[in-house]
Amino acid sequence: MLRYWHALLDLVYPDPCRACGTALLGNESIVCTRCRVNLPRTDSHLVAIDSLRLKFAGKVPVQNVYAFLKFERAGKVQRLLHQLKYNNQPEVGLMLGRMYGHELRQAGVGTGLDLIVPVPLHPRKLAQRGYNQSDSLAEGLSEGLGVAWSNEVLVRQKFTETQTGKSRFERSENVAGIFEVIKPARVENQHIVVVDDVMTTGATLESAIEALLQNKAASVTVVALAAAV
Ligand SMILES: [Zn+2]
Numbered sequence: 001m002l003r004y005w006h007a008l009l010d011l012v013y014p015d016p017c018r019a020c021g022t023a024l025l026g027n028e029s030i031v032c033t034r035c036r037v038n039l040p041r042t043d044s045h046l047v048a049i050d051s052l053r054l055k056f057a058g059k060v061p062v063q064n065v066y067a068f069l070k071f072e073r074a075g076k077v078q079r080l081l082h083q084l085k086y087n088n089q090p091e092v093g094l095m096l097g098r099m100y101g102h103e104l105r106q107a108g109v110g111t112g113l114d115l116i117v118p119v120p121l122h123p124r125k126l127a128q129r130g131y132n133q134s135d136s137l138a139e140g141l142s143e144g145l146g147v148a149w150s151n152e153v154l155v156r157q158k159f160t161e162t163q164t165g166k167s168r169f170e171r172s173e174n175v176a177g178i179f180e181v182i183k184p185a186r187v188e189n190q191h192i193v194v195v196d197d198v199m200t201t202g203a204t205l206e207s208a209i210e211a212l213l214q215n216k217a218a219s220v221t222v223v224a225l226a227a228a229v
Contacts, residue, residue, distance in 0.1 A: 008166035018083045018092050020077040021088075030095045031080070040070040040077065042229050046108050049229050055202030056222070060209045063191065063219040066109075067199055067227035068100040077226050081198060084133045084225075093136030096225060101144015109145075113221065116142050116149035119208050120156040120179065137225055138195045147193065153183045154194075154208060179208045181215040188216040199224035 014023035017032035019039065024032055031039075044052055044066045052065040069077045084092040103108055118134035126132055135151050142149035157178050181187055190213050197207055199222070209220045 004198060019080050019087065023081075029155060032090060035076060036099065040072065040075070041103075042227065044229070045104055045107050047050045051229055052222075052227060055199065056206060056209070059202075059206050060213065061219075062209065064109075064160050064221040065199075066104070066222065067224040067229065068096065068103075069226045071198060071226040071228045072209070080108055084136070085129070085197065086179020088130070090131045090133060090136040093133050093225070094140040097137040097142075097195075098144045099140075100223070100225075101141040101146075103144075104141075105145050110147060112191055113145065113147045113193050115153070115186060116145070116147055116193045116195060116223075117154050117208075117212070118149070118151050119194060119196045119204060120151070120154055122156060134195050134227040136161045137197065141193070141223065150183075150186065152179060153186045154211065155180055155182050160175050176207055176210070178204075179211040181211050187212055189218045191219045191221065192217045193221050193223055195223050199227040 010131060016022065017024055017028070017030075017033050017035055019035040022032060024030075042052075045064075049065075049067075052067060053062070056065065069080075071077050071081075080092055080096065083089045083159045084096075085152060101110075116138045118138040119130070121132040121134065130153070132151065138149040138151065141147075157180055194205060194212065196207050199205065205222055205224075208224070212220055
């Protein structure tokens with residue numbers, strides 16, 4: 001009975017596409033077909049993008065740096081990110097992760113990758129949001145790529161008191177050593193994929209990569225959902 005009720009509700013109030021807002025058709029879910037085709041991709045897995053690689057150059061060695069979508073202010077990608085991060089819709093991350101995973105796999109990316117690891121969220125944000133958006137991306141990527149994922153390998157250290165008093169800028173400069181690998185055996189000699197939602201300065205990712213390499217990861221590839229390129 002409940003199922004029929006939902007079907008009826010869908011007819012009266014169709015779910016909107018999370019990217020463009022138009023009503024989804026019966027066979028569509030989360031993002032409409034037109035948006036799926038037209039979302040602005042960076043294609044960084046086909047042609048390397050210098051601005052992405054340069055975020056890590058001279059800091060930490062990375063195998064590859066991939067970003068799925070081009071971040072544009074007030075565009076569809078920003079809208080999707082908003083749904084994912086601030087509107088309690090981890091399913092958006094799962095879907096986009098799956099999509100990107102499929103596209104990477106079709107291009108031959110994925111062979112040789114051992115483990116997908118999401119960047120852990122700040123504990124206070126995790127408590128507010130109830131989920132880590134990078135977990136859902138990692139889970140989707142894992143399905144699309146056919147590579148295992150785990151959020152129990154890399155953890156964020158507890159926020160220290162000295163950091164809480166600092167300004168936002170000082171905090172962002174103070175990310176070194178905030179991550180810890182608690183299952184080093186899962187990392188040693190492995191090619192790890194680190195996943196984040198938006199790649200900005202790369203400082204947080206850099207810190208995560210450092211922790212993985214210190215624990216003898218063989219190599220690290222970065223995958224972000226979006227980046228301004
Ligand atoms: Zn749409």
